[in-house]
Amino acid sequence: MIIGIGGAGGKIASLSSDNNCIAVNVSELELSKINAKQKILAVTHSSKGQLRGSGKNPKIGRLGYQSIADELKEKIKGGLIFTSSGGGTGNGITSEILEYLSEYEYEIPIEDKTMFAFILPYLEREAGEYVENTIDFLGGPVSSAIDSGNTGNIVLFSNKLKFEGKIPESEYNKMMVDSFNSFLSVPVKGELYQLLDGHIDFEDFDLYKTKPFFNHFTHFDWDPNKSFQEQLNTNLNALLLMPERPIDALFLLELPNTKDISKFYEILDYFAKDNVSPVHGVVLNESLTTPHITVSLLYSRKPMELVNDFKKAADQYTRNRIKKSLEQHVILQNQPLDKMNEARRLVEETGSNSGDVLGFLKRIGKL
Numbered sequence: 392m393i394i395g396i397g398g399a400g401g402k403i404a405s406l407s408s409d410n411n412c413i414a415v416n417v418s419e420l421e422l423s424k425i426n427a428k429q430k431i432l433a434v435t436h437s438s439k440g441q442l443r444g445s446g447k448n449p450k451i452g453r454l455g456y457q458s459i460a461d462e463l464k465e466k467i468k469g470g471l472i473f474t475s476s477g478g479g480t481g482n483g484i485t486s487e488i489l490e491y492l493s494e495y496e497y498e499i500p501i502e503d504k505t506m507f508a509f510i511l512p513y514l515e516r517e518a519g520e521y522v523e524n525t526i527d528f529l530g531g532p533v534s535s536a537i538d539s540g541n542t543g544n545i546v547l548f549s550n551k552l553k554f555e556g557k558i559p560e561s562e563y564n565k566m567m568v569d570s571f572n573s574f575l576s577v578p579v580k581g582e583l584y585q586l587l588d589g590h591i592d593f594e595d596f597d598l599y600k601t602k603p604f605f606n607h608f609t610h611f612d613w614d615p616n617k618s619f620q621e622q623l624n625t626n627l628n629a630l631l632l633m634p635e636r637p638i639d640a641l642f643l644l645e646l647p648n649t650k651d652i653s654k655f656y657e658i659l660d661y662f663a664k665d666n667v668s669p670v671h672g673v674v675l676n677e678s679l680t681t682p683h684i685t686v687s688l689l690y691s692r693k694p695m696e697l698v699n700d701f702k703k704a705a706d707q708y709t710r711n712r713i714k715k716s717l718e719q720h721v722i723l724q725n726q727p728l729d730k731m732n733e734a735r736r737l738v739e740e741t742g743s744n745s746g747d748v749l750g751f752l753k754r755i756g757k758l
């Protein structure tokens with residue numbers, strides 16, 4: 392199930408599921424504006440918060456979580472959560488969920504893992520509170536959840552392009568959803584079209600989605616006669632934060648004919664430099680005129696690096712206030728990554744997953 396938490400989360404979840412989602416908010420007013428299959432109102436014990444939201448204060452979101460914790464813990468299993476990182480409601484409630492997952496005593500079954508998509512603010516144009524809340528969120532609950540290995544993929548959307556490109560909110564939300572759908576359509580295409588090489592099915596894709604790393608996905612027309620590295624670098628997804636060197640990858644190559652088929656080995660060569668053997672499929676899609684590739688890179692970041700990525704995405708914009716907040720997080724910098732690698736190995740060893748991705752994709756619509 393797709394769950395949207397807070398203002399941005401609710402709008403984007405609703406759009407990506409054709410209104411077939413769960414919207415969560417402390418604000419009755421915001422909930423009333425969203426089309427969703429189910430609406431969950433969290434109780435804040437403050438009449439202002441109940442009507443208007445947390446007022447950029449994650450503590451209010453966290454308080455609200457207490458009233459809906461048991462219900463949410465069930466609903467998030469095997470689902471996808473959208474939330475912004477800057478406001479009070481989405482940040483507060485999702486922080487509690489991430490902390491619950493981080494501290495969970497048992498191993499979370501693969502089919503119950505939750506995927507997350509966060510919408511980060513643009514430093515240069517958005518309110519200071521949004522920025523500070525995001526730094527606390529990335530450096531705290533997000534990094535401990537990643538370290539615990541108990542989440543699925545985490546997608547880091549940024550509002551940078553929205554502000555720089557002066558793109559209306561509804562259009563930008565649609566761009567984000569379309570981009571996500573192109574990644575989610577990989578196993579559908581893998582089943583739909585004639586397979587020429589490699590193999591991608593729903594089970595492979597499900598397993599990939601449950602790995603506890605950041606996911607950067609993109610898609611572009613592929614020129615078999617040009618360097619893959621260059622093409623990838625110029626076609627990274629401008630809606631997402633930049634990725635690091637991948638620790639895992641997946642791609643689906645659609646060819647209009649079988650002429651250049653052996654060129655796909657060069658893509659494997661590119662990933663081999665990082666000791667990555669991507670899950671991949673090469674299919675025949677005769678409706679195309681040029682080859683098209685959908686690629687996903689999984690990468691891991693330490694908390695401080697994550698916060699730095701966020702800063703870098705906003706063109707190294709510095710403010711004393713931000714620097715101060717960053718300094719408070721320096722202590723987290725040396726957290727070992729071993730736990731993550733161990734989690735990764737465990738995930739890889741536990742084999743395939745039988746979650747209902749097709750149903751999931753149908754709910755998202757457009758596929």
Ligand SMILES: Nc1nc2c(ncn2[C@@H]2O[C@H](COP(=O)(O)OP(=O)(O)OP(=O)(O)O)[C@@H](O)[C@H]2O)c(=O)[nH]1
Pocket residue numbers: 396397398399400402403443444445446447448474475476477478479480481482510511512513517521550553560563564
């Ligand atoms: N891309 C995008 N960003 C949005 C949208 N709505 C809000 N945001 C961003 O989300 C952040 C604000 O968070 P909201 O989701 O509105 O806040 P909330 O979780 O409802 O929390 P409170 O309103 O403080 O209770 C800012 O960075 C906004 O730019 C949207 O529809 N699309």
Ligand SMILES: [Mg+2]
Pocket residue numbers: 397398418421443444445478480
């Ligand atoms: Mg709100």
